[in-house]
Amino acid sequence: MTSRRQSVAAAIRAALLTGDKTGKVFAARQVARDWRLGRLDPVFDCPMPDRPAWPDDLVLAAPGQMPKRGKGGSDRGRIALWHALAHIEFVAIDLALDMAGRFGGSMGEDFVSDFLAVAADEAMHFALLERKLATLGSYYGALPAHDGLWSAAQDTAHDVAARLAIVPMVLEARGLDVTPATLERVRAQGDENGARILKRILDDEIRHVAYGAKHFRALCEGRGENPPESWQKLVQTHFSGGLKPPFNDSARSTAGLSRDFYATIA
Secondary structure (H helix, E strand, C coil): CCCCCCEHHHHHHHHHCCCCHHHHHHHHHHHHHHHHCCCCECCCCCCCCCCCCCCCCCCEECHHHCCCCCCCCCHHHHHHHHHHHHHHHHHHHHHHHHHHHHHHHHHCHHHHHHHHHHHHHHHHHHHHHHHHHHHCCCCCCCCCEECHHHHHHHHCCCCHHHHHHHHHHHHHHHHHHHHHHHHHHHHHCCCHHHHHHHHHHHHHHHHHHHHHHHHHHHHHHHHCCCHHHHHHHHHHHHCCCCCCCCCCHHHHHHCCCCHHHHCCCC
16 A cells, blocks of 8 residues: 655645744655656645745844945945845745645646745755855844745735736836845945855846746636736736836746736836
8 A cells, every 4th residue: 555645735835834944944845856756646635725835033124114224335334235135035935835835726836836936946045045144154034034025925816917017027127126236235245155156036026037937828818818918907906016217127028927017007
């Protein structure tokens, strides 16, 4: 008698509920690997948690209550920059896991494969940034982190179209806009290692936005909807921050996010 394989939903849920930062990195990469190798049943038999587990020593603050970073050239400013980036990538692990676990049953195995691959990438990005913080004598959790990112997941937990519109196609796409300038600033400070980390993240994020755009377009076409118009309505409903230029049009275009999506509502 053969034992039943673990369901992909149970494996994803366990990774989401892993609070230890190193444990979450390993759990996310293991789920992605096990899925890729066919070790998990494509069964969605348990719900995703409302909130993932995060490190006990991580202090969360509202975005408006975050301390000022100070000047980027100071040690304090550099640590604050890399800590903020590490937090974005840490939360991105859970955003990708939740995307696959919450909506994979209705969206299919290609969708699950794409977003578990994203989770593995984000885990690797976080590990690189955590190592970078260590070279500066710091660590993830040494500073407060803002709690705004997960609210995007909570606000769109009911609708995969809204989740795709906001997380990959707004939040991650914003990374395409701002990362090149950060990369150049870090390089100008003589930090070539930091610049290489940011280049790796930028290249991967283009692919992540492309996954979001691909599945969003397919979903709209299946519903007989116009993808740019549907995206604009969802952004106006679920994203309060407003879209602000400048936009990295070339990176966005490479990711399948053409100007007809965002030019008219920026």
